[in-house]
Amino acid sequence: MSDEFNLSVNQLDALREIGNVGAGNSATALSQIINKRIDMNVPKVALVPIETVPDIVGGPDTIVVGVFLRVYGKAPGNILFLLPQKSAFYLVDTLMGREHGTTRKLDFMDESALMEIGNILSGAYLNAFFTFTQISMLPSIPALAMDMAGAILNVVLVQLGQMGDQALVIETEFLAEDDGIDGHFFLVPDPGSLNTIIRSVGVE
C-alpha cells in the first residue's frame, strides 16, 4: 500500500473541511437553480477498500445516473456526481418545469441539463477548493451515463486500483427538502494529488 495514505487525524479533518466548504458552495448553487432548500451531510472522508465504494450508493447493481468530470490542474482527480435513477428523474422534472413523475427515460435535453448541473456543482466545489488550498483546478466537460453504480464507479476506481487497494474518497450527500433528490458528490484525487493537497493546507 502506498505511504501517502498514512494521514493524521488533523489532516483528515483538513480534508473534511475542504470537502465541507466545497460541497457547501455546490449545495447553494443547486439550491438556487431548483429553488428548494438543499441539505447536505458532513462530508465523509474515508479510506476504504476499493471494492466497497459501490456500497456507498446502494450496491453495484443500483441504477444510477452519473455525471463524470475529469479535474485538471496541480492536483488532478475525478469528480463523479451520482443520483439514483428516481432522483435524477425528479431533478430533471424540476429543471424542466414538468410535473414530478413525468420523466421515465432521459432524452437528449434531459441529459444535457443534468450534465450542466454536474458542471455547475463542480465549478462551485472547485472554486471553494481554490480559496482553501490556492490550488487552481479546472473541470473537463462533463460526460453522463445511466447504468449500474458498479459499472459507473469503475471509471474512477480503476485508476486508484493501479496504485493500491484503497480509495480515498471525499463524499457528500445532498438531500432536497422534499426528499425528492438524494445525490452523492465524489471527489476522488488521483494517487499523488493527495500529497499536494495536504501540503497546501500546511497541516501536519
Next chain:
Amino acid sequence: MAGLIKVGMADYKVGRSPSILISYGLGSCIGVSLYDPVSKIGGLLHIMLPDSRQARASDNPAKFADTGLPLMLNDVLAQGANKSRLVAKLAGGAQMFAFANATDIMKVGTRNVEAVKQVLRTMGIKLLAEDTGGNYGRTVQIDLSNGVYKVKTIDRGEKDI
C-alpha cells in the same frame, strides 16, 4: 433454489453444481468464468486491470488478469476439475463514458479483454464465448449446473452466451 454466490470486484469464487456464481455491475471490469462441463465445477473472476506488472504494489492478485486467472485455475483444479475439459467465457470491458480525448485509463476495458484472452491462451484454455465492449454495464452469472453464462444489462436486455 441453488445457492447464489456473490463475487465482488477484484475477487473470485469457485464452486460446483448447483451453485450459481454472480458478479454485479461490471463496467470496464471483466467477469471471466472457467467451467468443466463433466465435473460441473467452475469459477468466476472479476478483474479490474490487465497487468499487475504495470501497477504499484497490491496485496490482491485477483485484481489483475495476469495474476487472477492462474490463481482461480489452481482453485478450480483443486476442487477436482479437469484442465483439459475447462472452457472459458468472458464479458465486460466496456467504456462507460465517451470522451473525445479519452486517456489510456478510460480505454482500460479493451486492454482488459485483450489481457484475459492472452492469459487464457498461455494457460491453454479454450475461450467459448464473449460479450465485450460497448458503453454499458453488465451483471454476469454462471450457472454451474449447465455452464450457461448469463449477461444482464439495463437497456439491452439479457442474453446467454
